[in-house]
Amino acid sequence: MLAPKPDPAEDPGFAALKDAIIARTGHHYYIDKDYLLRDRLDRRLLATGCGSFSDYLALLQQPRRGPAEWQELEAEITIGETFFFRHQDQFAALRDVIFPDLIRANAHRRSLRIWSAGCAVGAEPYSIAILLERLLGKDLRHWTIEIVGSDLSARALDQARAGIFSDWALRGMPPAERARDFTAMPDRRHWRIADRHRLRLRFAQHNLLDLPVEGGSVDWANFDLILCRNVLIYFSPARIAPTLAALARCLSPTGWLMVGHSDAIAALPRHLRIVELKGTIAFRHPDQPEAAAAPVPWQPILPPERPVPPASSGPPLPISPPPAGRPTAEPGRRMAPPLAVIRALANGGRLTEAASACRLAIDADPLDARLHLYDGIIAQAGGQAAVAEAALRRAVYLAGDMVLAHYHLGLLLLDGPVPQSGRRSMAQVIRLCTDLPQDAVLPESDGLTPRELVEQVRLRLRAWRG
Ligand SMILES: C[S@@+](CC[C@H](N)C(=O)[O-])C[C@H]1O[C@@H](n2cnc3c(N)ncnc32)[C@H](O)[C@@H]1O
Numbered sequence: 001m002l003a004p005k006p007d008p009a010e011d012p013g014f015a016a017l018k019d020a021i022i023a024r025t026g027h028h029y030y031i032d033k034d035y036l037l038r039d040r041l042d043r044r045l046l047a048t049g050c051g052s053f054s055d056y057l058a059l060l061q062q063p064r065r066g067p068a069e070w071q072e073l074e075a076e077i078t079i080g081e082t083f084f085f086r087h088q089d090q091f092a093a094l095r096d097v098i099f100p101d102l103i104r105a106n107a108h109r110r111s112l113r114i115w116s117a118g119c120a121v122g123a124e125p126y127s128i129a130i131l132l133e134r135l136l137g138k139d140l141r142h143w144t145i146e147i148v149g150s151d152l153s154a155r156a157l158d159q160a161r162a163g164i165f166s167d168w169a170l171r172g173m174p175p176a177e178r179a180r181d182f183t184a185m186p187d188r189r190h191w192r193i194a195d196r197h198r199l200r201l202r203f204a205q206h207n208l209l210d211l212p213v214e215g216g217s218v219d220w221a222n223f224d225l226i227l228c229r230n231v232l233i234y235f236s237p238a239r240i241a242p243t244l245a246a247l248a249r250c251l252s253p254t255g256w257l258m259v260g261h262s263d264a265i266a267a268l269p270r271h272l273r274i275v276e277l278k279g280t281i282a283f284r285h286p287d288q289p290e291a292a293a294a295p296v297p298w299q300p301i302l303p304p305e306r307p308v309p310p311a312s313s314g315p316p317l318p319i320s321p322p323p324a325g326r327p328t329a330e331p332g333r334r335m336a337p338p339l340a341v342i343r344a345l346a347n348g349g350r351l352t353e354a355a356s357a358c359r360l361a362i363d364a365d366p367l368d369a370r371l372h373l374y375d376g377i378i379a380q381a382g383g384q385a386a387v388a389e390a391a392l393r394r395a396v397y398l399a400g401d402m403v404l405a406h407y408h409l410g411l412l413l414l415d416g417p418v419p420q421s422g423r424r425s426m427a428q429v430i431r432l433c434t435d436l437p438q439d440a441v442l443p444e445s446d447g448l449t450p451r452e453l454v455e456q457v458r459l460r461l462r463a464w465r466g
Contacts, residue, residue: 013054017041020057025074025152026209026243028236029459036455040076047072075155079234080120084127084165085172087229087261089279091131094225097277098256099135102224105254111144115223117208117247118231119149122160122201123169128227129197130181150206157203163193167347174349209239211246222252229260233463245269248283257283262463337361342374351382369399370444377408388412403432404444407453414464422464426457 030037050056116125182191232240248271272283337357345354358375376391395405406428413422433450
């Protein structure tokens with residue numbers, strides 16, 4: 001029989017263990033999430049046979065077994081969500097402004113040093129390798145490009161080194177682009193990154209909290225570009241400024257630093273100034289001049305902006321005939337594509353086709369709230385905020401308890417001119433989730449539970465307030 005799980009409220013070791021975890025990893029995120037931390041700790045307690053949080057803390061402190069157990073724990077508690085070309089406006093800024101500037105500034109020595117700090121399973125540094133290949137073209141072979149990906153989680157880095165990614169991690173790349181840089185695995189749902197990119201990257205385990213606040217470290221110095229995106233969001237506000245200051249010291253004099261959209265930067269370290277770019281910002285040393293947009297030729301890597309056609313227009317979608325034996329559609333009327341087809345098109349980056357398919361399906365069944373939800377998500381991905389808002393409002397109107405519709409509407413409105421309405425949508429998400437079984441998977445959510453969705457909402461609201 002399994003030993004009963006220790007209760008954090010009753011085990012005096014829990015608070016000390018939580019403090020030790022936050023102090024070592026920076027994950028202040030867990031400060032008010034005992035239930036989440038406990039969930040993750042339970043797995044380690046089971047694996048190590050520890051009967052209480054105090055025993056487990058003692059194990060972590062053992063000189064011989066402690067370091068290996070910290071690695072297991074760090075892999076368990078870190079959150080490694082990532083995908084290729086995540087935050088398109090940041091990649092557009094890299095493509096149009098930052099890399100052209102760096103290429104000009106470093107043309108005499110033809111070398112670039114790039115660091116993806118908190119790279120998770122590597123989608124971010126591999127995206128940089130792909131982008132640089134497109135930008136430099138044949139000249140790439142005359143350049144020395146060093147790209148380092150680092151992370152706290154050794155498990156994530158093992159995956160990064162293997163360079164195998166699911167369809168889902170590649171949702172930021174259209175299929176034609178995908179074929180240039182990846183080989184399909186036999187299951188056709190996973191893809192291996194080409195060796196020419198893999199060999200250009202180096203991965204190293206590194207804790208950002210170990211960066212010295214004063215002075216520097218030779219290994220982590222002189223970078224022309226540092227990306228530290230969607231990592232600081234887990235840190236306490238008090239940790240963010242020193243971490244940024246330490247990262248600033250790792251930049252070359254002409255270097256650039258970019259953090260994620262949600263990383264709440266409350267105070268700018270005095271070593272940095274903000275550079276405003278289209279749809280995003282970056283940081284540089286204060287004495288660097290403004291960079292102009294690129295005059296150099298380059299090949300586009302990001303999927304082109306795909307306008308989502310207005311309702312009831314758009315090219316007809318080629319729809320395969322129904323298999324023999326199944327009833328055919330009425331003559332003159334096109335069959336509505338099933339939801340799975342719409343999802344597959346959207347996940348493959350084929351937004352125009354996905355939007356057309358969705359419209360056809362809505363024509364056939366205008367009261368299906370899920371279709372309006374997808375219509376909204378697809379329009380949102382295509383940068384059509386007004387179309388997306390109208391579709392998501394229709395979904396909410398048709399199914400007031402559809403949590404994902406409120407959530408996407410909330411995301412959209414928080415970024416818009418009236419963010420207060422976004423807060424109201426998010427409050428509705430929390431209310432609806434409270435009434436649901438916490439570990440059930442939410443419909444249309446790709447595996448999210450109500451508990452996880454509420455965490456995401458809280459993180460997003462915190463970033464918004466920050
Ligand atoms: C959400 S992922 C972000 C991945 C990627 N940068 C992106 O934006 O797609 C956050 C990553 O930060 C890493 N991380 C968290 N705390 C860290 C620390 N103290 N030092 C280094 N990496 C850390 C986590 O292990 C995780 O893989």
